[in-house]
Amino acid sequence: MSDFAEAFSWFVVQQTGARSAKVITFEKLSGGAIQDNFGLTLEIEGGERAGTQHFVVRQDAPSGVAESLSRPEEFRVLQAAFEAGVTVPEPLWLCEDLDVSGQMFYVMTRADGSASPRKLVKSDLTEEQRRTIVRRLGAELARLHNVRPPVQSLDFLALPDPDNAALSRVAIYRRHLREIGEPHPVLEWALNWLEDNSPAPGPTVLCHCDFRTGNYMMAGETLTAVLDWEFAAWSDPAEDLGWFCSRSWRFGANEREAGGVGEKQDFLNGYREAGGVEIDPTAVSYWEVMALVRWAMIALQQARRHMSGEQRSLELALTGRMVAQMEFDLLTQIQELEDGQ
């Protein structure tokens, strides 16, 4: 661990032109099965960032997920989001030289607050505070969705094919399910429903693709950073809106459709008023169904990693057993949508 601290502080010294940097604190931060996140506080002498500086270093973990971006790709997405005015940690420096720490990593500023979903969902907030938070979150997505292809620095992101992000996703998930090789009639049924009910495609925009409660930091009732950009992709803007509102990410506060925090309409109003794409609410509901299927696919893949021996883990094994929750929610939500609720 201290080797990492020395490697990272040496790298910061090189990047800032400092005379020296003393490690004040260094800790592994929680969260992230795909990456290791480290908190690093340095006392820097000289250079462009002299003084006490709080950083986060994000580095590849030994095991990754094929679908996620590499650290250099994620760094470029973070830069694009930062430049678009999204509230994110400022991306500072990327290190692709494996000789420094053994893995690629990047350094960003450290945001205050907590990303704990349960803490936020259980907070004693007034309705006005809830409204303010979810409107702000909607506005963040609106700013992100202003980034449209082509963007040269993001040329590694594939465009949806066949120019319909929803049907493109359905095809991907059908392939995943076939590869997993486990019978899941509810998921097959839901994929048919998604294929038959896809809304008119929206424009292709930069999507976070994991924008949900638990992936943003709050200091009290103030948003301080949107995190975890490793699944970013060009997609339909409704994908991000639907993922945020999905039943899987309300952490028990089912009645608060916007991330377990507030009302969906307030979230969508915040999005629209900040210049977001005009979205049909039924498209958001559709993408909420897609979100349940996607999360089920991820959970099945995680269980496979455990079962195959690639990464034996109780947490991954238990995630596999959560799929029945998504299947139950799919049956309920599709029925409700058909009943016009």
Next chain:
Amino acid sequence: MINQPEAHDLLTEARRVLLESLAPELTGERKYEALMIANAMGMAIRELEFNAQNKAEEADRAVLSLLETHGLPGHNDECESSLADAVRERQLEGGNVTLRKVLRTLTEARLGINSSGYLKR
């Protein structure tokens, strides 16, 4: 073979000791791990109960009956696989009321084992 106390009893008692004696002594990451272990043991206990009550066979019978009604093949040991194939190939129409009922039965059975509190939410 008689091997007493049986697996269900061993697991139930081990889980009780874990939750009542060990977990309260732990904090942070270790406590989280203890609770995950208790969760996994709870699932294993409920799955043993489920199988002892022949509920898996009940669920399979509902699937086979649906497949038979529509003239589709299905065997006891892989009836869920046959159902998944039939749905994917659209041999069963998505709006079919009996299909939805069977899907719900299967899901609720699995949920009863994996997340028994989820149905009450």
